[in-house]
Amino acid sequence: xxxxxxxxxxxxxxxxxxxxxxxxxxxxxxxxxxxxxxxxxxxxxxxxxxxxxxxxxxxxxxxxxxxxxxxxxxxxxxxxxxxxxxxxxxxxxxxxxxxxxxxxxxxxxxxxxxxxxxxxxxxxxxxxxxxxxxxxxxxxxxxxxxxxxxxxxxxxxxxxxxxxxxxxxxxxxxxxxxxxxxxxxxxxxxxxxxxxxxxxxxxxxxxxxxxxxxxxxxxxxxxxxxxxxxxxxxxxxxxxxxxxxxxxxxx
Amino acid sequence: xxxxxxxxxxxxxxxxxxxxxxxxxxxxxxxxxxxxxxxxxxxxxxxxxxxxxxxxxxxxxxxxxxxxxxxxxxxxxxxxxxxxxxxxxxxxxxxxxxxxxxxxxxxxxxxxxxxxxxxxxxxxxxxxxxxxxxxxxxxxxxxxxxxxxxxxxxxxxxxxxxxxxxxxxxxxxxxxxxxxxxxxxxxxxxxxxxxxxxxxxxxxxxxxxxxxxxxxxxxxxxxxxxxxxxxxxxxxxxxxxxxxxxxxxxxxxxxxxxxxxxxxxxxxxxxxxxxxxxxxxxxxxxxxxxxxxxxxxxxxxxxxxxxxxxxxxxxxx
Numbered sequence: 001x002x003x004x005x006x007x008x009x010x011x012x013x014x015x016x017x018x019x020x021x022x023x024x025x026x027x028x029x030x031x032x033x034x035x036x037x038x039x040x041x042x043x044x045x046x047x048x049x050x051x052x053x054x055x056x057x058x059x060x061x062x063x064x065x066x067x068x069x070x071x072x073x074x075x076x077x078x079x080x081x082x083x084x085x086x087x088x089x090x091x092x093x094x095x096x097x098x099x100x101x102x103x104x105x106x107x108x109x110x111x112x113x114x115x116x117x118x119x120x121x122x123x124x125x126x127x128x129x130x131x132x133x134x135x136x137x138x139x140x141x142x143x144x145x146x147x148x149x150x151x152x153x154x155x156x157x158x159x160x161x162x163x164x165x166x167x168x169x170x171x172x173x174x175x176x177x178x179x180x181x182x183x184x185x186x187x188x189x190x191x192x193x194x195x196x197x198x199x200x201x202x203x204x205x206x207x208x209x210x211x212x213x214x215x216x217x218x219x220x221x222x223x224x225x226x227x228x229x230x231x232x233x234x235x236x237x238x239x240x241x242x243x244x245x246x247x248x249x250x251x
Numbered sequence: 252x253x254x255x256x257x258x259x260x261x262x263x264x265x266x267x268x269x270x271x272x273x274x275x276x277x278x279x280x281x282x283x284x285x286x287x288x289x290x291x292x293x294x295x296x297x298x299x300x301x302x303x304x305x306x307x308x309x310x311x312x313x314x315x316x317x318x319x320x321x322x323x324x325x326x327x328x329x330x331x332x333x334x335x336x337x338x339x340x341x342x343x344x345x346x347x348x349x350x351x352x353x354x355x356x357x358x359x360x361x362x363x364x365x366x367x368x369x370x371x372x373x374x375x376x377x378x379x380x381x382x383x384x385x386x387x388x389x390x391x392x393x394x395x396x397x398x399x400x401x402x403x404x405x406x407x408x409x410x411x412x413x414x415x416x417x418x419x420x421x422x423x424x425x426x427x428x429x430x431x432x433x434x435x436x437x438x439x440x441x442x443x444x445x446x447x448x449x450x451x452x453x454x455x456x457x458x459x460x461x462x463x464x465x466x467x468x469x470x471x472x473x474x475x476x477x478x479x480x481x482x483x484x485x486x487x488x489x490x491x492x493x494x495x496x497x498x499x500x501x502x503x504x505x506x507x508x509x510x511x512x513x514x515x516x517x518x519x520x521x522x523x524x525x526x527x528x529x530x531x532x533x534x535x536x537x538x539x540x541x542x543x544x545x546x547x548x549x550x551x552x553x554x555x556x557x558x559x560x561x562x563x564x565x566x567x568x
Contacts, residue, residue: 002362009359013348020347090343093307094360095332 006097010104011111018112028116032067036060036124047186053128060124061139061211062184064117068143069182069204071116072150073175075109076158076167083162088250098247102155103239110147117143135214138224142214145231146207150175152238159245182208206230252412252443253283253306257315260301275301277467278315283445283460285411288438290458291447292554294564298467299447300340300416306445307337307414320411320443333361336405340416342397343404346390350381350400353389354407361408375403379433395426402433406442413437415446419453431457451554461554465562478557485526486556487533489519490546498542507532512559522552522560 018024040063043055079102082088091101117140121129157170181195182188182204188196199205210227218224258279261272276298283289293299304310306319308328317324320334344353351372358368376382379399384392389400398418405413418434419427434444434457448454454461455475462472471478491498493516502508502521507529510522523529526549537544558564 006360009356013356016352017345017347086339086341086343087345089309089339091360092309093332093335093337094357095329095362096360 003097003100003103006100007104007107010091010096010100011107014105014108015111018108025112025115028067028071028112029119031070032063032116032120033123035063035066036120036127040124040127051128053130056124056127056129057131057215058187058212060121060129061215062182062208063120064139064143065146065182065204065208065211066179066184067117067120068110068113068147069150069175069179069184071113072109072147073154073171075106075151076154076171077164078109079105079155079158080162080164080167083250092250098250099243101250102243102246106148106151106155106239106242109151110144113147114140114144131215132217135217135219138219139211139214142207142210142227142231145235146204148235149203149231149238152235152242156238156242156245159242159249178202178204181205184208187212203230203234252285252287253281253289253317253319253445255279255281255306255315255317258302258305258312258317259314260298260305260310261313274467276305276312276464279464279467279469281462281469281472283443285443286438286441287459288434288444288446288457290454290461291445291464292449292451292454292461292558293447293464294562295449297464297562299464302464303414303416303445303447307335308332309337333408334411336408336410336413338401338405338413338415338418340420342401344389344392344397344400347388349386349388350376350392350403351385353400353404357404358407363408371407375407379403393426394422395429398422398426398430399433402430406437410442412443412445415444417447417449419448419450427453451558455554463558463561470561471557475554479552479554481557484524485522485529486550486552487521487523487526487529488514488546488548488550489521489533489537489544490517490548491519491542491544493517494542495519498537498544501540501542502533502536505532505536510560518546520556520559522556 040056040059043049043059044052047055047058049055049058088101121136154171157174158167161167161170181199181202183191183199188199188205191199206227207230209223213221213223258276260276261274264271264273279302291299291303301310305312306317306324308324308331312325319331322330322334324331354372354375355368358371359365363371376385379402381396381399381403384396389397392400402415402418415434419430422430434446438444458475460472460474461478463470473481489498495513495516495518499511499513499519502511507523507525508521509524512520512522514520521529521533530547530549533547
């Protein structure tokens with residue numbers, strides 16, 4: 001199938017570039033790592049948990065959600081850069097699928113995020129994080145879908161405004177409330193009722209709840225099913241929206 | 252191989268009530284034959300690049316028709332893409348990958364299978380004498396090497412038509428001549444090459460036929476030789492000390508002179524039927540009125556003269 005084949009070709013090329021410029025990987029780590037080392041230790045007393053392990057089990061899922069949320073929302077910058085540099089134009093004169101040009105890029109960005117997610121999980125283990133493998137893999141799946149959602153929305157915003165100076169503030173405007181309303185720093189269980197009802201409109205809230213439940217090992221809880229449903233739907237819609245916009249505007 | 256009728260493109264600049272339509276290309280008719288190097292010349296902003304981008308499917312024309320390699324540009328751009336190659340002005344190599352990787356990916360984007368793509372890459376590296384650097388990152392290449400990779404990428408799928416946007420801009424003279432040879436070789440193999448350039452010597456030396464575009468319209472078209480013949484037999488350049496206005500006035504309407512161009516205060520270009528008969532006449536006229544001149548030169552007209560006559564400005568400015 002042409003779309004799958006072309007997407008794979010673009011994905012491979014983008015991954016080659018990621019691997020050959022390791023700095024890109026490293027930069028994405030710095031912020032989550034800082035939170036892991038400098039913020040998470042406060043949580044044991046702040047959350048009133050009995051052990052560091054428990055605090056990390058609450059906090060690490062949130063950190064991973066923040067990682068895919070912010071990394072995802074910022075991929076629009078690289079799209080604008082590539083459009084400006086004529087890199088995408090070079091592909092546009094070939095019969096390559098227009099959807100693949102964007103989808104291959106989005107998937108490579110998500111792969112990078114997930115590699116970072118794995119490293120952060122591993123780094124949290126010495127601090128006392130414990131999690132079993134099957135729920136962890138399921139959690140990664142939710143994270144992958146949410147990364148795809150954030151990346152697609154970011155591409156759509158980039159295509160809409162095409163201006164690096166305006167894109168930054170727009171991304172912050174959208175991503176900050178999404179992050180705050182997802183309960184990534186502190187569980188939404190501490191929130192007043194009205195805040196919780198607002199948060200329920202945020203797909204990242206459901207993802208955070210789901211991933212936390214999975215880290216807790218409770219696979220059968222409805223929160224897990226909800227997070228899957230919402231991340232699949234959200235990612236699907238966002239990908240279709242962004243790729244169609246790309247195919248129409250960039251042609 | 253390329254036929255266009257009334258190809259048009261209008262851009263809108265500004266927004267709302269300030270919106271202004273800019274007619275970048277206003278009805279271009281072109282006809283380019285198979286195995287021909289066709290040069291497209293024009294000052295900046297004349298519509299050169301817009302036309303090229305329309306023909307290579309990057310932007311959609313607002314009006315007109317075009318058939319490229321037998322495919323309809325407006326109805327079937329996908330098919331056009333299969334049949335053409337395009338090399339952008341700045342080229343398109345990526346610093347972090349090798350020429351071989353670029354060529355394989357490019358072939359695969361045209362739907363060619365992996366094994367065949369690799370075979371073609373090897374052949375292209377050989378043809379363009381890039382084998383030596385094939386597995387080094389493009390970042391390490393010289394300007395000339397990069398350009399050869401660009402062109403090898405443009406022809407990896409054996410297109411019938413190759414579009415080159417300012418192919419030799421920024422190259423040193425040696426690389427330039429070498430690139431010309433590559434382009435000629437492709438033409439000799441039966442490929443149609445459509446290129447834009449702002450070097451008149453390049454158009455003269457390389458192109459079988461050229462067209463000059465100005466203000467979105469074709470103002471001249473033909474072989475370089477025919478175009479040069481069309482304007483005049485010869486060009487006489489006269490050097491006068493700050494009185495070119497006076498000298499021009501004096502020579503206006505004189506026998507054998509077709510047209511007078513004031514270059515600056517100190518020199519004039521006279522387009523004459525034949526230099527040998529016109530020069531004695533010019534000498535007598537100037538001498539008779541005591542107009543001092545310090546230089547008189549006889550030249551065959553260059554493409555720059557064609558350009559000057561057709562567009563009213565020199566491309567060298």
